[in-house]
Amino acid sequence: MTETVLSLENVVKRYGGLAAVDGLSFAVARGEIFGFLGPNGAGKTTTLRMILGIIPPTAGRITVLDSISAIPVRHRLGYLPEERGLYRKMRAAETIAYFAHLRGVPARAAKKKAHELLERFGLADFARAKNEALSKGMAQKVQLLATIAHEPELLILDEPFSGLDPINQTTLEALIRDLKAEGRTIIFSTHVMQHAERLCDRFLIIASGRKRFEGDLAAARAAFPPRLLLRTRDPVDPLAAAPGVREIVALGETTDGEREYEIVLERGADPQLVLKAAFEAGIRLSSFERAGASLHDIFVALAGEKEDEQACAMKEAAE
Amino acid sequence: MKSALLIAWREYRQYIFSRGFLLFLVLFPLGVLFVGATVGYLERAKPARSFVVFDETGRYVDAIDAELERRRKRAILSAWDAYVRLAAEPEALEAALIPEPFAPGPANHARVEAFFAAGLDAAAAALAPYLRENAPAFIEPRRQFERLPLPEEARAAKNLADAAERLRPYLLDEKRPPGAKEPLFAAVLIPAGFSRAPDAPSAEYWSRNLTDPALESVIADALDYALQREAAGDYGLSAAALEEIAGIDAPLESFRPDKADGEAALTLRDRIETSLPAMMTYMLLVVVFGVGNLLLTNTIEERSNKIxxxxLSSVTAGELMMGKLVGIAAVGLTMPAIFVVGGLVMAFVAPGGNEFAAEAAGALFGSHLIWVYLFYFFCAYAIFAMIFLAIGAMSNSLQDAQSFMGPVMLVVFLPLPFMFMVYQNPNGLIASILTWIPIYTPYAAMMRAAAGPPLWEIVGATALMLAFAIALARVMGRIFRNAILQSAPPKARDVWRLAKKEAR
Structure with a gap:
C-alpha cells in the first residue's frame, strides 16, 4: 500500500468574501513527483502556504507527514517559494548552511553539507562570494540548494523553473529526478506544461481555488475527448452529421492550398465512422490522424476561464 | 526557542561583524582623540583677541586692564592645578605633600593672591620634588585678550560717534593697528558722562564677532566692578576693603537628607548617580531610534526580498519576531556597552582619572539601580521595537514606511521636552503624569529611580505598562503575521483590519 505523505480534505481559505481556495482535496504518495498546476491566481501559492503552516486554512484538514500541522515536522520539509530572495551580504555557503541549521542540521554538518552541494553543482568557486555578487542563475541555484541542504522528505517547489535559462532548467529537471531517485517526494507548481509532462507522476489542476483534475497524464488523456486532424481541398460540412462528431474547427490553409481541420469527437466516439462518412461524401483526404491531447491542451481546457460542461465531465471522470 | 536564538544570532552577526561596524569601532576612539587634540591645539594656538578702548573719562582703562589681569591669573592657576594633577606623583597628591598654595585647590581670592605673590618659579620649585619622572615643564596658557593702544587717528576723535567712525576701518579689517598681526577684534567706547547714575550714557562695545561673547563679558565685569568701586568710595569704603569684600567666598557644602548621618555630605558619586538617569534616558532614546531604524530596514529587506x-517555512512568525527583537536589541546594546566599558578603561588608565572612574563604575554597577535601568530599558525597547517591526512588515520600501513612521517618531520623542522637568523635579506632577502613561513609564521611572518615588506609584504604573506591552505585542504580532506575506503593502487605513484578527 502506498504511503500518503500529504493529504488535504475540503480545505478552504477565505480572504474576506473571496475564496482563494475552495473545498480542495487531494493526496500525495511518498516518492512521487506531483505537479500542482493552475493558471495565475488559481490558489496554488495559498495552498502551498497552508500546507507549510505559514498561513492557517479557514476550514478543512491538512495532514503532512502524519502530522495535522506542518510546524512539528517543518524540519522534514523543504520549500522554495515562487518569489525568492537571499540576504545580499551573506556568502553563498553561509546562506545554505544557515537555512540548513535553521531546519535542524547541526552547525558543523550544515557547513559541510553546504560546501558539498556547492561542489556538486559547480559552484565551489563561489562558496565565499556574497549573494549580491552572484548571477541570477547562480543565486537561484543557491536558493534551491538552501532548500534541499537539510535533506527534506517532502520538497515543495513553487514555480522552480521560472527565471531559469534552458540549460539551468535541464539541470533542475535532472536534480528533481535525482531527488525522486533518493526517495524524496516532490510537489512542484508550474504553468509550464512541458516540465510537468516530462517530470510528473501525477498532477493536480486547480482554477479559481477549485480542483479540476487529479491523476496521471494517461487518465487525463483518456478522459479528454478524442480529436482528429485532417487535410483536404474539399468542403468538410458533410462530416458534421457523422456519428460522434461534436465540433469541426478550421485550423487554416496549408502552403499547397489544402485546408486543415480539427474534429472534436464525443467521448467514446469511433474515428473510423468519421473516415467512412468522408469516403461516402467523396471528400478526398490527404491526411487523417488521431491527435492525443497534450497536457497543455488539457490544462487549457480544464483551467480555462469557466468551468464548462466538458471540464465538469472531466472532473467527474477523474473523481 | 532555538530557532529564535539562531535568527537573533544571524541578525547580531550581520551588523556587529560587518566591516563598517568594526571600522567604526576602531575609528571612533581615534576620531575622538583626533578631534580632542585638534580642538586643544587650535585653542592653544588661537591668537589673543585684541581690542582698543576710547575712554573720554580717562578713568576706566585701568579697571579693564585689572579685570583682564585678574582673569588671567585665574586661568594660569586653573592650568597649574590641571598640570599638577597630571605631572605630580599620585602618592604625593594623595598624601597632600605639595605645599599650599601650590597644591590643587579652589581658585579663591586668597589663594590667587598667595600664589602670584610667590610667583611661578616658586611654584615650580615647590612642586619639583614630587614630579613624576620625565614630567614636562609647566607651560603658561596664552593670553586670551590683549588691549592695544588706540590708533593715532582715533585718539583725535571729538566724541564717541567720531571715534566709532574712525575705528570702523580697523574693525572691518580694512586697516590694522600699528604692529598688530591679527584684525582688531573689538573696540570699547566710554562716553564722558559714564557713571552709575540711572540717566548716564552707556558705554559701547563694537565688534563683528558677536558669536564670541567672552571679551564682552570681561568688559562688562570690568566696568561693573569699576562702578561698584566708585560707589563704595562714595559710601566711605576704601578700595582695599572692597577688594576684601569681593574676595569673600562663602563656604557651602551640600548634603542629602536620605543618607545616614555622617555620610550625608554630597560626594562625587552622588553627583554621578543623579546624572545617571538622564544619561540612561538619553541612551535609551538613541538606542530606540537607532535600533528602530535597523529593525525597520532589516524587515523591509526580508519582506521585499521575499526571504x-x-x-516562515522554517520557523513560526512568533519565533521570527522574537529572534529579530533579541538580535537587534543586542546590536543596540553593544555600542553603548563598548563605550561605557571603553570609557571606564580609559578613565582608569588616564592619570588622575582613577577616582572619577572608580566612582562612575561604583555608581553604575554598585547599586540596584543598574537592574532598574536595565529592566525599564528593555521594556521601552520592546514596546517601540514591536511597533517598528510591524511597520517594517507593512512596507516594501522606506518610502512605504514613511507614512507610518512620522506619528511613531513623534510619540518616541514627545516626552523629551518634559524630561528635563522630571530630571529637576523627579517627584513632581509632570513626573507622575508621565509615569502613568504606559509608553513613557520606562523613561519616567528611569529618571525617578534615584529620587525615591512612592513605591505604589512605580509598582502600579509598571504593572499597567506590562499589561500594555503584552496587549501591544499581541496586536503588533497580528499585524506582523498578517502583513508580512502580502505582496502589496497595506495602506494606513488597513492597519486596523490587520490588527483585528488573524488572516483566516
Whole structure:
C-alpha cells in the first residue's frame, strides 16, 4: 500500500468574501513527483502556504507527514517559494548552511553539507562570494540548494523553473529526478506544461481555488475527448452529421492550398465512422490522424476561464 | 526557542561583524582623540583677541586692564592645578605633600593672591620634588585678550560717534593697528558722562564677532566692578576693603537628607548617580531610534526580498519576531556597552582619572539601580521595537514606511521636552503624569529611580505598562503575521483590519 505523505480534505481559505481556495482535496504518495498546476491566481501559492503552516486554512484538514500541522515536522520539509530572495551580504555557503541549521542540521554538518552541494553543482568557486555578487542563475541555484541542504522528505517547489535559462532548467529537471531517485517526494507548481509532462507522476489542476483534475497524464488523456486532424481541398460540412462528431474547427490553409481541420469527437466516439462518412461524401483526404491531447491542451481546457460542461465531465471522470 | 536564538544570532552577526561596524569601532576612539587634540591645539594656538578702548573719562582703562589681569591669573592657576594633577606623583597628591598654595585647590581670592605673590618659579620649585619622572615643564596658557593702544587717528576723535567712525576701518579689517598681526577684534567706547547714575550714557562695545561673547563679558565685569568701586568710595569704603569684600567666598557644602548621618555630605558619586538617569534616558532614546531604524530596514529587506517566506517555512512568525527583537536589541546594546566599558578603561588608565572612574563604575554597577535601568530599558525597547517591526512588515520600501513612521517618531520623542522637568523635579506632577502613561513609564521611572518615588506609584504604573506591552505585542504580532506575506503593502487605513484578527 502506498504511503500518503500529504493529504488535504475540503480545505478552504477565505480572504474576506473571496475564496482563494475552495473545498480542495487531494493526496500525495511518498516518492512521487506531483505537479500542482493552475493558471495565475488559481490558489496554488495559498495552498502551498497552508500546507507549510505559514498561513492557517479557514476550514478543512491538512495532514503532512502524519502530522495535522506542518510546524512539528517543518524540519522534514523543504520549500522554495515562487518569489525568492537571499540576504545580499551573506556568502553563498553561509546562506545554505544557515537555512540548513535553521531546519535542524547541526552547525558543523550544515557547513559541510553546504560546501558539498556547492561542489556538486559547480559552484565551489563561489562558496565565499556574497549573494549580491552572484548571477541570477547562480543565486537561484543557491536558493534551491538552501532548500534541499537539510535533506527534506517532502520538497515543495513553487514555480522552480521560472527565471531559469534552458540549460539551468535541464539541470533542475535532472536534480528533481535525482531527488525522486533518493526517495524524496516532490510537489512542484508550474504553468509550464512541458516540465510537468516530462517530470510528473501525477498532477493536480486547480482554477479559481477549485480542483479540476487529479491523476496521471494517461487518465487525463483518456478522459479528454478524442480529436482528429485532417487535410483536404474539399468542403468538410458533410462530416458534421457523422456519428460522434461534436465540433469541426478550421485550423487554416496549408502552403499547397489544402485546408486543415480539427474534429472534436464525443467521448467514446469511433474515428473510423468519421473516415467512412468522408469516403461516402467523396471528400478526398490527404491526411487523417488521431491527435492525443497534450497536457497543455488539457490544462487549457480544464483551467480555462469557466468551468464548462466538458471540464465538469472531466472532473467527474477523474473523481 | 532555538530557532529564535539562531535568527537573533544571524541578525547580531550581520551588523556587529560587518566591516563598517568594526571600522567604526576602531575609528571612533581615534576620531575622538583626533578631534580632542585638534580642538586643544587650535585653542592653544588661537591668537589673543585684541581690542582698543576710547575712554573720554580717562578713568576706566585701568579697571579693564585689572579685570583682564585678574582673569588671567585665574586661568594660569586653573592650568597649574590641571598640570599638577597630571605631572605630580599620585602618592604625593594623595598624601597632600605639595605645599599650599601650590597644591590643587579652589581658585579663591586668597589663594590667587598667595600664589602670584610667590610667583611661578616658586611654584615650580615647590612642586619639583614630587614630579613624576620625565614630567614636562609647566607651560603658561596664552593670553586670551590683549588691549592695544588706540590708533593715532582715533585718539583725535571729538566724541564717541567720531571715534566709532574712525575705528570702523580697523574693525572691518580694512586697516590694522600699528604692529598688530591679527584684525582688531573689538573696540570699547566710554562716553564722558559714564557713571552709575540711572540717566548716564552707556558705554559701547563694537565688534563683528558677536558669536564670541567672552571679551564682552570681561568688559562688562570690568566696568561693573569699576562702578561698584566708585560707589563704595562714595559710601566711605576704601578700595582695599572692597577688594576684601569681593574676595569673600562663602563656604557651602551640600548634603542629602536620605543618607545616614555622617555620610550625608554630597560626594562625587552622588553627583554621578543623579546624572545617571538622564544619561540612561538619553541612551535609551538613541538606542530606540537607532535600533528602530535597523529593525525597520532589516524587515523591509526580508519582506521585499521575499526571504521571509522561506524563513516562515522554517520557523513560526512568533519565533521570527522574537529572534529579530533579541538580535537587534543586542546590536543596540553593544555600542553603548563598548563605550561605557571603553570609557571606564580609559578613565582608569588616564592619570588622575582613577577616582572619577572608580566612582562612575561604583555608581553604575554598585547599586540596584543598574537592574532598574536595565529592566525599564528593555521594556521601552520592546514596546517601540514591536511597533517598528510591524511597520517594517507593512512596507516594501522606506518610502512605504514613511507614512507610518512620522506619528511613531513623534510619540518616541514627545516626552523629551518634559524630561528635563522630571530630571529637576523627579517627584513632581509632570513626573507622575508621565509615569502613568504606559509608553513613557520606562523613561519616567528611569529618571525617578534615584529620587525615591512612592513605591505604589512605580509598582502600579509598571504593572499597567506590562499589561500594555503584552496587549501591544499581541496586536503588533497580528499585524506582523498578517502583513508580512502580502505582496502589496497595506495602506494606513488597513492597519486596523490587520490588527483585528488573524488572516483566516
Amino acid at each position: 521571509v517566506e522561506v524563513l
